[in-house]
Amino acid sequence: MTLIEGGTHLPDITMVSPILSEGQVAFFVASRAHHADVGGMSPGSLPLSTELYQEGLIIPPVKLIDSGRLNTAVMTILTSNSRGPDERMGDLEAQLSSNRVGRERLQELIRRHGLAEMNEHVAALLAYARRMTESVISAIPDGDYEFEDVLEGDGQSDAPIRIHVLLRIHETAIEVDFTESSPQVAGNINTVKAVAQSATWYCIRLLADSDVPVNDGCFSPIEVIAPSGSVLNARFPAAVAVGNTETGQRIVDVVLGALAKALPGTIPAASQGTMNNVTIGMGGRVYYETIGGGHGASPHRRWSERQSQSHDEYAQYPGRSSGACVSTRVLSYCLRPNSGGKGAFRGGDGIVREYEMLSMTTTTVNSERRVVNPYGLEHGQPGSCGVNTLITRDGVKQLLSAKVTVSANAGDRLVIETPGGGGWGATRA
DSSP states (O other): OOTTOOSSSTTEEEEEEEEEETTEEEEEEEEEEEOSOOOSSSTTSOOSOSSGGGGSOOOOSOOSEETTEEOHHHHHHHHHTSSOHHHHHHHHHHHHHHHHHHHHHHHHHHHHHOHHHHHHHHHHHHHHHHHHHHHHHHTSOSEEEEEEEEEEOOSSOOOEEEEEEEEEEETTEEEEEOTTSOBOOSSTTOOOHHHHHHHHHHHHHTTOSSOOOOSHHHHTTEEEEOOTTBTTBOOTTOOOTTIIIIIHHHHHHHHHHHHHHHSTTTSOOOOOOOOOEEEEEETTEEEEEOOOEEOOOBTTBOOTTOEEOSSSOOOOOOTHHHHHHSSEEEEEEEEETTOSOOSSBOOOOEEEEEEEESSOEEEEEEOOOSSSOOOOBTTOOOOOOOEEEEEOTTOOEEEEOSEEEEEEOTTOEEEEEOOOOOOBSOOOO
């Protein structure tokens, strides 16, 4: 691995700390946090980019703590390349504290039980996770199952980008082949292979009746094939800003779609399929949030009253948060009625979130499912597509594309209507 590989996208900064025992590195603890801004060509570091250099500061493996002391030069580089240096300092210090606590607790376990016993339990946990995953896979009928969907352009072109999967199930192993997906593209929806692997493993873990420990054991029965140079395994210095937030969602959609063919009657319909990324910048301040939407219905329940991020864990910020960060006001935040797909079980409704700009801002929206609906299953209807609209202070409405950067004036309003989830099952008479 070269120094420029790894991670997900540049705002996700990972800290890794070693734990020494008996003169050797026994364990590592790690934390990864998404930072609101790490530089780049637009506030929020999720630009409509065409290369990685435009997306922010590229950080190779480097010591932030050296011989027990903070490397202030490295910290200064990190904070100086952010539009919010004080905020960046606080968030980086929070990660350092998180790693410190993790190290202390693991060191206490080693002192209490000894390194040999700890290693035995680690091996047992890995084996246990592998057995659980193999059990899940063994319940899927052997065979080949295909599905495909598209991404709606890359911020440079509106041309659809194919995401295709072929699942090959054999006894307790599964091969997940994305070879027929599109080659890498000019814009920011490319992703690294780690995202394709993570999204795939997540889908398989969803099939388990109980929690599977997340470790190498649960990953080992699953082989993910994503050829180098494809949109799911892009070569440096490809743009990857929203590869995990948007492309990762579509990977989940296609893997679950293929599993629906293998396990009919058990898999939910497509959820909103996007994270509706909104970044608003004003001067040296940046606000970033994602907006929830409709969950896909399942054969077990409807989701018309459930709105949150699907397939990813992001909390929805209260409206006052944006005003505290940049000069904006949230005018409305409500459900989007009847946007969930109809069916025996109805998909969840989307959300409407409306921002008013109180001064001039630079705003970037990275979204999906504005053209291709979230699919329904078992004759359920698809969810409604999302809509992005800019309303000027003079009342002129401008329909925005799925991925766009706009300069908004005081009094302009940005309205994000998120997609609804797909319905499940035929509508009852």
